Amino acid sequence: MKLSSKNIETRLDTVYDAIVVGGGMGGLSAAIYLARYGLKCLIVEKGKGRSLWMQDLRNYVGLDPETPGRDILNHSTKQAIEWGADHLRGYVEEVTDEGETFAVRVKLGKKDSTYPIFRSKYLIAASGVIDKLPPLDNMQNVYDYAGYTLHVCMICDGFDMWDQKAVVIAGTEGQIGAAFVLNWFTPYISVLTHGLCEVGDEMKQKLADHGYPLYEAPIAKFHGENHKMSGIELTDGTLIEATTGLINMGSIYHNHYLKNIEGLEWNGENLVTNDMAQTSHDRIFALGDLKQGLNQVSIAVADGTLAATQIWRNIRRASEPRKWDENIAQVTTSV
Amino acid sequence: MKLSSKNIETRLDTVYDAIVVGGGMGGLSAAIYLARYGLKCLIVEKGKGRSLWMQDLRNYVGLDPETPGRDILNHSTKQAIEWGADHLRGYVEEVTDEGETFAVRVKLGKKDSTYPIFRSKYLIAASGVIDKLPPLDNMQNVYDYAGYTLHVCMICDGFDMWDQKAVVIAGTEGQIGAAFVLNWFTPYISVLTHGLCEVGDEMKQKLADHGYPLYEAPIAKFHGENHKMSGIELTDGTLIEATTGLINMGSIYHNHYLKNIEGLEWNGENLVTNDMAQTSHDRIFALGDLKQGLNQVSIAVADGTLAATQIWRNIRRASEPRKWDENIAQVTTSV
Secondary structure, eight states: OOOOOTTGGTTTTTTTEEEEEEEEEHHHHHHHHHHHTOEEEEEOSOOOOOHHHHHHHOOSSTOOOOOOOOHHHHHHHHHHHTTTOEEEEEEEEEEEEEESSSEEEEEBBBSOBOOOOOEEEEEEOOOEEEEOOOOOOOOOHHTBBBTTTSSSSSSHHHGGTTTOEEEEEESTTTGGGGGHHHHHTOOOEEEEEEOOOOOOOHHHHHHHHHHHEEEEEEEEEEEEETTEEEEETTTTTTTHHHOOEEOOOOOEEGGGGTTOOOOOOOTTTTEEEETBOOOSTTTTTEEGBBSSSSSOOOHHHHHHHHHHHHHHHHHHTTSSSOOOOTTSSOEEEEO | OOOOTGGGGTTTEEEEEEEEESSSHHHHHHHHHHHTTTEEEEEEEOOHHHHHHOOHHHSSSSSSSTTHHHHHHHHHHHHHHHHHHEEOOOEEEEEOOOSSSSEEEEESSSSSOOOEEEEEEEEOOOEEEEEOOOOOHHHHHHHBTTTTTEEEHHHHHGGGTTTTTTEESSSTTTTHHHHHHHHHTTTTTTOOOOOOOOOHHHHHHHHHHTTTTOOSSOEEEEEEEETEEEEEEEEEEEEEEEEEEOOOOOOOOGGGGTOTTOOOOOOEEEEEEOOOOOOOTTTTTEOOGGGGOOOOOHHHHHHHHHHHHHHHHHHHHOOOOOOTTTTOOOOOEOO
């Protein structure tokens, strides 16, 4: 059921089997499985996730390559709700481990916000990441190209950059390294730091060895039209010809609500999980971009399958077997 | 490109980056990724795989729940070919490890077969399993219900059996155990052995404790219409009322072509793989139902992503960096 401030009262006494933080591809996969295992689950979706920005999804089996993320999210949310999942648009502020249950405090509404608390036996962290973009005064100029010809994922979109003149936009010296991998798809690479970091002599030499020009002045503006980039103008007046680019400035992780929970093993900002997407906390699972591994839709979707299945196994194994109801006859006849 | 006996000549001298044995969901996912990494791959598909039998796919994010397996396979095959994969309808008879390459011998055509040999650096085993069905004289009677109301996968279809009168059809005493898991979805279970195994006293007692009738006579016929089961008739004349069922008779593994390859670690008929779907042989990957883990489309699709990505990493890391072509100017201007 779609929940909102108008009907959440009906769910405040519910102990969900699982609350899924994040209604992206991984969270929706988990919810579809949980619902089809007959388990009660609530998806809390803040909106504006990474997959909403995808203008196409070209490497996911079964979908038209041009399908935008927004359409898949809408379709899959409907899919999850139809199988029985609850879905709430809200922002998970805090999760408290109460031992048998989690208390999940959700902020509802931007104005006159309310802060209902929902409870569940298991928690699925599927709130993902969002890519850092170069901070320009006019962010609309960035949005005009990001997700179209200015990419954030080389695995997803390297193919579409083949032999084009490309820029790599990095925020740290380490992030410049992506240029040497992007070389597989195109050797025509210029590296931009947007004035965000110092570049040491060793890296400068490596870039020179590869023939990659380095531009350290901040970006003033992306040029192009209809989401098709043609070049980048820097604040020092330089105009670099480029029809595509890779932004490699790291990610913002939506994992703040897990930071006070004891017993979670982290690797940087990623959660360490086992082969069933279970974290080191036996009632918390982590999917997709929040855990270690490839940031790919197919991986997040499989993680959702794994987490939901393990939660079902745990709950089922702890349950008493159901009995054949005496009122329902076991009918056999002879033919 | 779609290959057939008419145009394979053009590919007999090719050394593919990878040959994918099996064009189901996992193999197609691998091929889409490989092609989009710019790698040369060949899918060899024998037809009649497990997903072809699926009448719907209800738990895969982004697809309408009623989409039949046949449609998804056709769509995804087209998807893979459009990105640049080769696709051949044939049967992989034998794989020989030549050290740097594999020689893959394919049987083409049922009559007047030919046996071309293709070569690749990597091998992706994605040939899956097929479910064993109860052997009746009239197999069409089984096909009329299998995949519709007579299921082979509890994780996929348990939900659709909810509180219905169900049969579990097992071929060994161990396989009867599925009845105690199916109990989660319905407690109204009759167990049938189709006369294939002896059932010991301990299991008989356990079935009695759960209230599950046991029928050891062979199945004569499934009753129903329009793929909707209504009951099962046994050879001893008993008619059992049941509107759904789970066939749990094990699987036939399409892995014969791997049996003579040294260095592969097996767990029964499943290949042991690492977190990138790589087997213990560093140039062989295994996906989906052939490897240990859940037999789910979402898992196979993710496995394809992982295997293709690891192969790309291996090949890329062993390659020389590409150079900026002197004929392509690096254009900057001042504005």
